[in-house]
Amino acid sequence: xxxxxxxxxxxSFDGKPKLLDFILSKDKDVxxxxxxxxxxxxxxxxxxxxxxxxxxxxxxxxxxxxxDQGERQIRWFPKxxxxxxxxxxxxxxxxxxxxxxxxxxxxxxxLEMILINHPLDCPICDQAGECPLQIQTYKYxxxxxxxxxxxxxxxxxxxLGPRVTLDAERCINCTRCTRFTDEISQSHQLTITRRGDKxxxxxxxxxxxxxxxxxNTIDLCPxxxxxxxxxxxxxxxxxxxxTPGLDITNGKGVNVDLWTRDNVVLRITPRHxxxxxxxWMTDKGRDAIHLYNEERLSxxxxxxxxxxxxxxxxxxxxxxxxxxxxxxSTDPKQILxxxxxxASVEENGAWMQFSEAILKQLPSYTTHIEKGxxxxxxxxxxxxxxxxxxxxxxxxxxxxxxxxxxxxEAKVILSLHDDYIERGWLSEEEIKGKTWIYFGTNxxxxxKAATLxxxxxxxxxxxxxxxxxxxxxxxxxxxxxxxxxxRRLDLExxxxxxxxxxxxxxxxxxxxxxxxxxxxxxxxxxLSLLWGHTLSYRHGRDVLDALGxxxxxxxxxxxxxxxxxxxxxxxxSETQEASx
Amino acid sequence: MSQKxxxxxxxxxxxxxxxxxxxxxxxxxxEVLKTKYPEVQAVTLPxxxxxxxxxxxxxxxxxxxxxxxxxxxxxxxxxxxxxxxQYFKEPKGKHVLDVCTCLSCHLCGGMDILGYLENKLGIKxxxxxxxxxxxLQEAECLGACGYAPMMQITNxxxxxxxxxxxxxxxxxxxxxxxxxxxxxxxxxxxxxxSNNKAAGGSDE
Ligand code: SF4
Ligand code: SF4
Ligand code: FES
Ligand code: FES
Numbered sequence: 001x002x003x004x005x006x007x008x009x010x011x012s013f014d015g016k017p018k019l020l021d022f023i024l025s026k027d028k029d030v031x032x033x034x035x036x037x038x039x040x041x042x043x044x045x046x047x048x049x050x051x052x053x054x055x056x057x058x059x060x061x062x063x064x065x066x067x068d069q070g071e072r073q074i075r076w077f078p079k080x081x082x083x084x085x086x087x088x089x090x091x092x093x094x095x096x097x098x099x100x101x102x103x104x105x106x107x108x109x110x111l112e113m114i115l116i117n118h119p120l121d122c123p124i125c126d127q128a129g130e131c132p133l134q135i136q137t138y139k140y141x142x143x144x145x146x147x148x149x150x151x152x153x154x155x156x157x158x159x160l161g162p163r164v165t166l167d168a169e170r171c172i173n174c175t176r177c178t179r180f181t182d183e184i185s186q187s188h189q190l191t192i193t194r195r196g197d198k199x200x201x202x203x204x205x206x207x208x209x210x211x212x213x214x215x216n217t218i219d220l221c222p223x224x225x226x227x228x229x230x231x232x233x234x235x236x237x238x239x240x241x242x243t244p245g246l247d248i249t250n251g252k253g254v255n256v257d258l259w260t261r262d263n264v265v266l267r268i269t270p271r272h273x274x275x276x277x278x279x280w281m282t283d284k285g286r287d288a289i290h291l292y293n294e295e296r297l298s299x300x301x302x303x304x305x306x307x308x309x310x311x312x313x314x315x316x317x318x319x320x321x322x323x324x325x326x327x328x329s330t331d332p333k334q335i336l337x338x339x340x341x342x343a344s345v346e347e348n349g350a351w352m353q354f355s356e357a358i359l360k361q362l363p364s365y366t367t368h369i370e371k372g373x374x375x376x377x378x379x380x381x382x383x384x385x386x387x388x389x390x391x392x393x394x395x396x397x398x399x400x401x402x403x404x405x406x407x408x409e410a411k412v413i414l415s416l417h418d419d420y421i422e423r424g425w426l427s428e429e430e431i432k433g434k435t436w437i438y439f440g441t442n443x444x445x446x447x448k449a450a451t452l453x454x455x456x457x458x459x460x461x462x463x464x465x466x467x468x469x470x471x472x473x474x475x476x477x478x479x480x481x482x483x484x485x486x487r488r489l490d491l492e493x494x495x496x497x498x499x500x501x502x503x504x505x506x507x508x509x510x511x512x513x514x515x516x517x518x519x520x521x522x523x524x525x526x527l528s529l530l531w532g533h534t535l536s537y538r539h540g541r542d543v544l545d546a547l548g549x550x551x552x553x554x555x556x557x558x559x560x561x562x563x564x565x566x567x568x569x570x571x572x573s574e575t576q577e578a579s580x
Numbered sequence: 581m582s583q584k585x586x587x588x589x590x591x592x593x594x595x596x597x598x599x600x601x602x603x604x605x606x607x608x609x610x611e612v613l614k615t616k617y618p619e620v621q622a623v624t625l626p627x628x629x630x631x632x633x634x635x636x637x638x639x640x641x642x643x644x645x646x647x648x649x650x651x652x653x654x655x656x657x658x659x660x661x662x663x664x665x666q667y668f669k670e671p672k673g674k675h676v677l678d679v680c681t682c683l684s685c686h687l688c689g690g691m692d693i694l695g696y697l698e699n700k701l702g703i704k705x706x707x708x709x710x711x712x713x714x715x716l717q718e719a720e721c722l723g724a725c726g727y728a729p730m731m732q733i734t735n736x737x738x739x740x741x742x743x744x745x746x747x748x749x750x751x752x753x754x755x756x757x758x759x760x761x762x763x764x765x766x767x768x769x770x771x772x773x774s775n776n777k778a779a780g781g782s783d784e
Pocket of ligand 3: 035
């Protein structure tokens with residue numbers, strides 16, 4: 001095995017790792033900007049300098065050459081080297097800034113150089129607080145600058161595309177963004193224009209940066225040059241609270257971070273998961289903030305008379321009792337219960353148990369596949385996050401025709417999540433005269449057409465798991481409080497600075513951002529009490545445990561295991577596969 | 581996965597047809613060029629030159645033609661064209677005067693020459709005379725610091741040791757369709773040695 005000595009410590013390694021990657025993996029620090037582990041390393045920011053040498057060996061004998069003191073002779077590279085593109089070799093000696101003053105000096109000078117034309121408008125820069133340039137300058141930068149001349153001006157707030165805004169003055173020309181469109185999304189939409197102190201990224205004239213993955217460049221950009229058109233100036237990074245979650249806008253199950261402030265999801269960024277999405281996510285997935293914050297169903301609502309155009313606010317008790325009355329006054333054969341691939345495993349599981357215990361039927365579901373919308377990367381045909389979950393639970397799958405027929409024959413329908421009207425599967429005409437009880441999260445068209453709406457928690461308000469298109473089960477965490485949860489008491493929720501120090505008497509805390517909704521398992525638990533059953537689940541974990549004892553594939557599947565292994569790959573049985 | 585929306589390019593003609601076209605011979609030549617480099621990207625430079633020689637410039641529409649001809653991303657061709665000042669990204673005058681104002685030329689009066697030309701032509705640096713004859717530009721070091729101040733004419737001839745009189749003469753020559761005279765300038769090193777020789781001779 002090959003060996004390398006870094007700052008006096010010997011490490012052994014296999015293969016040809018890049019030096020920077022290796023040093024970072026040893027919990028040591030080397031400042032860098034342009035390097036990214038999943039892209040090529042052009043070594044153009046010159047920040048990651050280290051001193052590198054090699055022990056001298058006698059060509060004939062293969063023995064180490066020794067100096068007068070009997071120490072091994074070292075042949076140093078004539079200049080400092082960039083560690084990001086340096087292949088490690090046996091017998092290398094490396095000095096980082098920790099042990100070498102020249103390296104320290106190189107870091108200082110590189111930063112002074114990079115900052116020559118930098119606007120330094122951190123106080124109004126979106127990147128401040130999570131800016132590598134800011135951080136590295138604090139750690140390794142010079143005290144001041146010797147540059148006293150007017151700075152070079154470059155284009156500001158350039159709309160590169162519908163979602164990305166460029167401030168060229170802040171750009172340090174690391175080319176991470178252009179490499180992303182060349183190597184990862186392969187849309188080749190970005191290039192660097194001009195040169196010297198005038199260069200910055202741009203698109204070809206007459207084209208715009210509308211790559212379906214364009215916003216990844218915002219996360220990649222080591223400075224505040226590329227910013228989100230939507231999120232710009234909305235919040236300082238340190239005011240937000242960061243909670244891991246899942247992208248539920250399609251079946252890929254991309255891992256994300258949800259950034260909330262005062263219970264509003266302000267932005268969504270990808271979370272690294274080598275098994276699913278690497279470092280990336282779709283632009284569409286970031287749009288889910290609107291789904292989580294806006295047009296939310298809050299407090300049950302009821303249509304008092306079939307002819308009424310809108311629903312009126314009701315209460316939870318009233319909603320439960322109305323549900324009971326409706327169900328009890330209807331022939332069970334005329335009741336249709338619909339599960340949903342948009343809801344989690346736990347929700348569908350609890351729903352199924354409720355339906356089987358009280359309504360004596362297995363819920364059915366329909367898939368939402370749009371053929372041709374997948375691209376082999378993170379966009380997939382399956383529009384719903386948990387189609388495999390429904391399959392695994394054994395819900396009855398219906399084709400569009402079978403579904404329409406079932407709806408036509410039913411008098412009372414209890415449905416979850418899906419907006420069949422928006423999807424064009426049902427017209428409002430077709431559900432006229434039916435009693436539709438809708439358990440959903442948003443004011444969808446389905447909610448507007450329903451008789452009774454019962455608001456349930458969405459993916460950012462509860463802990464629940466989803467099975468993606470590759471049959472990997474992963475879970476969410478609550479990021480947003482509801483009217484009934486409290487971050488200080490719920491140890492699963494994290495607290496941001498404002499969450500911790502704000503009170504409802506401050507102007508920055510707004511109770512209105514908490515939605516009056518409950519997890520579905522709690523709702524069906526409360527409902528089942530009316531029939532004398534006790535399906536009491538307080539937490540998604542309770543449902544998952546219960547399911548684990550019934551479904552072999554879910555045996556031993558726990559949140560802990562999902563967390564430890566970045567999701568668990570399930571093996572769905574043959575029959576379930578075939579039906580997908 | 582490449583989903584480029586080129587339909588909003590106001591300056592570009594619709595449906596991908598360009599007002600500019602390479603001739604059959606040129607296309608054949610491009611095919612030959614392609615065989616000379618390991619990767620087609622490298623052919624961008626000679627094809628841009630070919631385009632500039634043919635159309636007088638490589639504006640966005642010409643860049644697009646080059647990209648389509650070589651089947652390369654438009655952004656790549658754009659980046660290359662923008663990188664080199666020798667490619668004209670917009671139509672220029674018949675003669676392009678690149679006056680060097682970089683350090684050595686600056687010290688030897690490059691700015692004065694630029695000012696003289698501005699007054700004489702009645703335009704500012706970066707502009708073209710209304711008759712389309714001359715475009716005046718400031719250039720960075722053209723590698724002829726030893727003969728400062730200097731200028732380059734339309735990516736071609738260098739005119740060195742500029743004085744207002746010399747500038748007048750060059751402009752007249754250009755206007756009458758002649759190329760400015762080629763000046764052979766002895767290397768400073770050569771004259772030093774001959775001086776030494778002369779000194780040595782007097783010693784005798
Ligand atoms: S990019 Fe970083 S260093 Fe530059 S202004 Fe923004 S926060 Fe400050
Ligand atoms: S915009 Fe950002 S990512 Fe792109 S080259 Fe500049 S600094 Fe790098
Ligand atoms: S990270 Fe090595 S040169 Fe930029
Ligand atoms: S400075 Fe003018 S040619 Fe070098």
